[in-house]
Amino acid sequence: MNIGLSHCFLAVDDHDKALTFYRDVLGFEVRNDVGSDTMRWITVGPPTQPDVDIVLEPPGAEASAADQETIRDLMAKGVFGRLVLATDDVDATFEHIRAVGAEVIHEPIDQPWGPRDCAFRDPAGNVLRFNQVPAH
Secondary structure (H helix, E strand, C coil): CCCCCCCEEEECHHHHHHHHHHHHHHCCEEEEEEEECCCCEEEEEEECCCEEEEEEECCCCCCCCCHHHHHHHHHHHHCCCCEEEEEECHHHHHHHHHHHEEEEEEEEEECCCCCCEEEEECCCCCCCEEECCCCC
C-alpha cells in the first residue's frame, strides 16, 4: 500500500489577497479557481509538486454558522491554519517574503532539531514556516 498527500486545506477570508500571495509572492501555480463570492475556492501548488494541492477555501466551508464564526475568530488571532514548506534557501526566501510586507513571526534561525527555518503569516493569518534542511 502506498499513501501520499494529495490535498490540504487552508481557510482564507479574502480569496483575492490569498491568490496574490500564493501565486505572485510564493510562485505557486493556480490549478483551479471555482465558485463565487461565498463559496469560492482556489487550488494552488508548487510547480515542482504537481500532485500536491493546497485548497484555499472559505472559513469553515462545510461547518455550521456558529462554527464558521469560531473559525473566523481563531483566524483573526492567527492560530488556525499552518503549513510547513520546504525551500533550498531559507534566507533568500525570508528576504523575498518580507520585502512584500508579509507579517514576520520569526527570522531565519538554525533549529536544534535540524532545519534552518523562518515563519510568516499569510494574508488570512495562517502560519507558514519555511524549512531548509541542512546539507549532509
